Amino acid sequence: METTAHSPLPVPLHPGLPILGNTLAFLRNPLSTLHTLQRQHDRLVHLRIGGRNQYLVLRPEDVKHVMQENHRNYGRSPAFEILKVFLGNGLLTSDGDFWRRQRRLAQPAFHRQRLAALTTTMIAETASWIAELKQHNTKQPVNISQAFMDITMRIVCKTLFGSDTTGKLDGLSSALDTLNYLANKKMLSPIRFPYSWPTPDNVRSKRARMQVDSFIYGVIDQRRQRDEDKDDLLGMLLSAEDEDTGEKMSDQQLRDECVTIFSAGHETTAVSMAWTIYLLSQHPDVLARLQTESRTVLGDATTPAPEAFRSLTYTLQVVQESLRLYPPAWIMSRRAHNPDHIGPYTIPAGDTALISPYLLHRDPANWPDPDRFDPDRFAPGGPKEQLHSYAYLPFGGGPRLCIGNQFALMEMQILLAMLVRSFEFTPVVNQRIIPNPLITLRPNQAVRINLL
Incomplete structure (x- = not known):
């Protein structure tokens, strides 16, 4: 990527309202x-949102x-301080040396060979x-959004x-839904009372x-x-141990x-699956092709063998294309510790870089x-393989x-197939x-579907 030692050009400022800047536009739509x-812009654009300078990065290479x-x-940007109240200091919200240590400790649990052992559990559930x-009564539509919330919670x-969770999920699911709702509400509110104040929302949250x-x-x-x-x-x-200190x-x-893990593995997966089913309901040709693959590869076994799912290439393409159109993490923010030069522009220290996978x-x-739903974009040798690696970021980078x-990805393939x-x-x-x-890119209402 082209950079310069000094930046003589200010990042173009997008017009906004006095004092409020671009805040209302972002809140409204x-x-x-x-x-x-x-x-209207090519590379970077300077925004004023919530009284802060933010810089939207538009090119994959940047x-x-x-x-x-x-x-x-x-x-992490200041927005993550809100999530910290709800999630604590986990991988999503932590930073610096502590984050690096936690990532080292947690990484082995998510290696492919370890995940293979969990696939059997996913299939059985x-x-x-x-x-x-x-x-279900086939005369009534199914709330597939809620159905996916239920199964992803179980998985x-x-x-x-x-x-160790037998018979204990109902209360836990309700509490997590409450925390998620209140985090969304606080994130979008222009007025944020301290967590220590006994407001009704803070009491519910605690x-x-x-x-x-x-x-x-x-x-x-x-x-x-x-x-x-x-x-x-x-x-x-x-059982994870720090390799340096033990x-x-x-x-x-x-x-x-x-x-x-609860929040990421429950709500975001359920939302992505609801979007996928909605897209398939609007594209019967894609659905028919997907059904042919799943019925051919998986056969009629109640619990197919884990190895069979590796052959579901079109199923994976459908999942990838759904995540392209509706990435759960639709926008991300990073705060610059020091000034950073991108081409002829500078992001000043303390200001925020915005990255939108949705965009x-x-x-x-x-x-x-x-805007067209086309899983063949992700076919082997297809258009996706010709793109910059950062043109597609459903899981960050x-x-x-x-x-x-x-x-x-494995959970979504199993559920869908x-x-x-x-x-x-x-x-x-x-x-x-x-x-x-919201914090994630949700449907505006529960997705309902006729199951036959």
Whole structure:
């Protein structure tokens, strides 16, 4: 990437309102605002949002510079302080040397060979879920958004905690939903009261967090007392040792990583699956091709062998294209520790670089007819392979690439293949689904589908 030692040019400032800058435009319609910025600017654009200077990075090669080549110059932005209240100091919210240590400790739990052992659990839980869906009254549409929330919760609990969650999921799911809702609300609010103030939302948040903590600390304590080696994610995290010091994770660190895995492995996967099913309901030709592959490859076994899913190439393409159109992490932010030079421009120290996978994934310069759903973009040897590696970022990039990306992709393939193998489905008439950009890119309402 071209850089200069000094930057004589200011980053172009996008017009905004006095004092408020571009804040209202982002609050009212962030996705439309992003598209406007993409049309009107070429490389970087200076915005004033929430009283802060923020710089939207538009080119994949410059995104790579921020996220990979010069990543040590960038830390978590102030927005992550809100998430810290809910998630703690886990991989998603931590920074610097502490983050690097935690990443080293957690990485082995997500190696491909370790994940292979969890695939059997995913398949078994999905088979039970499919059996339950078959009991549904076919005359009534299925709330597939909620159905995916339920199954992803079951999968993440079973793969994270093994059998230690039996009969305890309802309260945990409700508490996590409350924390997620309140985090979204606080993130979007222009007025943020300190967490220590006893506002109704803060009281609800503390109560939900206590419920989550009681459950997770209880499982950790139980596991330590039994001194068992279990082949689930918690077992792997408990046994992880720092290669330099021999230290293991404290209970607090384990709690924070468990909550982070919960949030990433539950809500984001469920939202992505809801988008995928919605897209398939609008494209029956893609659905038919997907069903042919799943029924041919998986056969009629209730719990197909894990190896079979590796042959579902078109299923993976569908998942990848759905993540292109609706990436859960639709925007990311990084704060510059020191001034950074990108071409003729400078991002000043203390200011924020904004990166939008949603915008990168719909850039017509890289993706012809970008709003069209076309899984063949990801076919072997297809158009995606000709693009810059940072034109497609559903899981981020650089050292902070989502640690659970392979877990999520495998889970989505299993859920999708086993669902379309078992059912025909059609869209609900007059259901208008549009993106709702909260912390994650959710549908504006529950996706409902007719399962036949």
